Amino acid sequence: MFTPQAIGFIRTPYKETSAIPKGLGAKHDAEGVLELLPEFEAGLKDVEGFSHLFVLWVFDRSEGFDLVGAPPVDDQPHGVFATRSPRRPNPIGLTVVELLRRERGSLFVRGVDMLEGTPILDIKPYMSSIPAEKLRRGWLAEAEALRR
Numbered sequence: 001m002f003t004p005q006a007i008g009f010i011r012t013p014y015k016e017t018s019a020i021p022k023g024l025g026a027k028h029d030a031e032g033v034l035e036l037l038p039e040f041e042a043g044l045k046d047v048e049g050f051s052h053l054f055v056l057w058v059f060d061r062s063e064g065f066d067l068v069g070a071p072p073v074d075d076q077p078h079g080v081f082a083t084r085s086p087r088r089p090n091p092i093g094l095t096v097v098e099l100l101r102r103e104r105g106s107l108f109v110r111g112v113d114m115l116e117g118t119p120i121l122d123i124k125p126y127m128s129s130i131p132a133e134k135l136r137r138g139w140l141a142e143a144e145a146l147r148r
């Protein structure tokens with residue numbers, strides 16, 4: 001395989017996990033900054049043209065994993081690969097953020113849901129061509145319907 005290497009770190013307003021909005025309907029509109037290490041800054045050329053980005057990052061303050069568990073938004077257990085749990089065999093997070101502006105190696109973004117200082121593994125332009133009517137939300141849709 002390969003040894004993952006941080007390309008930078010994320011500045012967010014969240015010092016502890018309890019401060020991050022959770023649960024059904026949680027809004028992630030907090031702003032943060034993706035700060036790339038100087039040796040990776042050249043890789044941001046032309047990123048400004050994209051409104052949204054995928055950010056791949058490390059759950060660096062999570063230990064171990066559960067293959068099956070009940071997420072905070074449901075009392076039913078689900079497989080880890082059917083959830084966004086931080087306790088995963090490979091502790092990799094994925095967040096879509098809105099790109100507000102770039103200043104050299106810093107991307108100012110909206111929509112962060114990770115702790116301050118979280119390591120960044122990769123950044124890619126967000127593109128989705130899946131029509132809304134083709135998307136299924138599995139157990140989450142059922143949990144949302146029950147809460148209504």
Ligand SMILES: C[S@@+](CC[C@H](N)C(=O)[O-])C[C@H]1O[C@@H](n2cnc3c(N)ncnc32)[C@H](O)[C@@H]1O
Nearest residue numbers: 017020059060061062084086093094114115118
């Ligand atoms: C449910 S996960 C979803 C993260 C991402 N959007 C995803 O789908 O991979 C978000 C939670 O991960 C936890 N978290 C955030 N940053 C973390 C970090 N650096 N290390 C460990 N846990 C973290 C917090 O409890 C936060 O509410």
